[in-house]
Amino acid sequence: MGQADIGIFGGSGFYTLLGAAEERAVETPYGAPSASVTLAILGGKRVAFLPRHGTAHQYPPHTINYRANIWAMKSLGVHSIISPCAAGSLQRQIKPGDFVICDQYVDRTSGRADTFYDGPISTHVSDADPYCPELRELAARSCEETGISYHAKGTVVVIQGPRFSTRAESRWFTSMGWEVVNMTQYPEVHLARELELAYVNISLITDYDSGLVGSVEPVSHSEVVKVFTQNIEKLHRMLVRLLELIPDEPKSWESHRTLTGARFS
Secondary structure (H helix, E strand, O other): OOOOOEEEEEOOOOOOOOOEEEEEOOOOOOOOOOOOEEEEEEOOEEEEEEEOOOOOOOOOHHHOOHHHHHHHHHHOOOOEEEEEEEEEEOOOOOOOOOEEEOOEEEEEOOOOOOOOOOOOOOEOOOOOOOOOHHHHHHHHHHHHHOOOOEEOOOEEEEEOOOOOOOHHHHHHHHHOOOOEEEOOHHHHHHHHHHOOOEEEEEEEEEEEOOOOOOOOOOOOHHHHHHHHHHOHHHHHHHHHHHHHHOOOOOOOOHHHHOOOOOEOO
């Protein structure tokens, strides 16, 4: 049996997990993950927690070893991953403090190691619907039941970082109708699908992005962390309820069968 059921990645401002019990160093074929993994019981589930930026936020988005982080979760036996992150809003109706349960992403990154399958068997995993619909539904329900303002879907545009967007880039993202901007969702979500892990993102909105309104002050990382930290209790409350709602063995989910038909042999 594995040592955990659910994996949780911590983002900016979210470096520790309530109910921590044990730290475990994990080795992977792709090098070391961002930190040791914390194993705990939370919401009645065995949880593996890993801060994606490291415990001291020492890894900026473009240097994170995403493959090692995802592989570490898989090696511990998790079947599903919850991925909270700090994010900026690209639309007026999505306000700082809101949660967005993303259903799509647009990749604007470059040069990141983004697959486990470099051959010799060609493997093409579909990302048409990258986020697990069953987990998204449960995340929405957990927001409802804990009184959190949320949006049940949204597209996150993933920028390379570590810089923030120019006003022109931000206005372009807004004009395309995308809702959220972030630096870490790709390739994290796709790598999870390649290892047949269900994955849900909860974007915690910390600011309006710079191109949305002309008078908006340019975003700073310190302000992002400040707003995220102010909402950390709300996030913990929502996560506990989500963990309670996730079934023990969700084997019928499509996210756990992504390799079916994906390989040429």
